[in-house]
Amino acid sequence: MKPLHEPLNDGFLEYGRVTPVRNGVGKRTGEAFVSEGKLAFKELSAREEDYRMAGLKGASLDIKVKTLCPPKLKRISKTQLTVMIDQIEYDVIEVDRDNQQRYLYFYLQEVGVRDE
Numbered sequence: 001m002k003p004l005h006e007p008l009n010d011g012f013l014e015y016g017r018v019t020p021v022r023n024g025v026g027k028r029t030g031e032a033f034v035s036e037g038k039l040a041f042k043e044l045s046a047r048e049e050d051y052r053m054a055g056l057k058g059a060s061l062d063i064k065v066k067t068l069c070p071p072k073l074k075r076i077s078k079t080q081l082t083v084m085i086d087q088i089e090y091d092v093i094e095v096d097r098d099n100q101q102r103y104l105y106f107y108l109q110e111v112g113v114r115d116e
Contacts, residue, residue, distance in 0.1 A: 008041055011086070012039065016035040020032075039068065054094070057093055059091070061108070062108055063110070078095040
């Protein structure tokens with residue numbers, strides 16, 4: 001019997017947004033990552049056309065991952081999200097879906113390590 005989903009066992013990513021942190025008088029003092037959810041992922045190898053697509057968008061592709069597509073992510077702009085994997089922050093360059101809309105493919109550019 002064929003499994004319902006292929007194994008996504010390379011780790012977990014957190015997706016969310018980076019919001020400004022302000023002090024008591026309203027002055028911006030930094031930024032904080034606010035998590036909106038967690039997804040299991042499988043790391044994929046990037047193709048030459050993936051690197052080309054990232055370059056056309058003025059970005060560099062550092063990692064490509066595959067996740068299940070939760071209903072919550074169907075209604076929002078995924079390129080506005082920030083992704084955290086092992087305390088490393090990534091900007092979302094692009095997100096693709098498969099034909100059955102069961103999986104999402106995240107193309108990510110590393111921003112740096114976030115200590116919070």
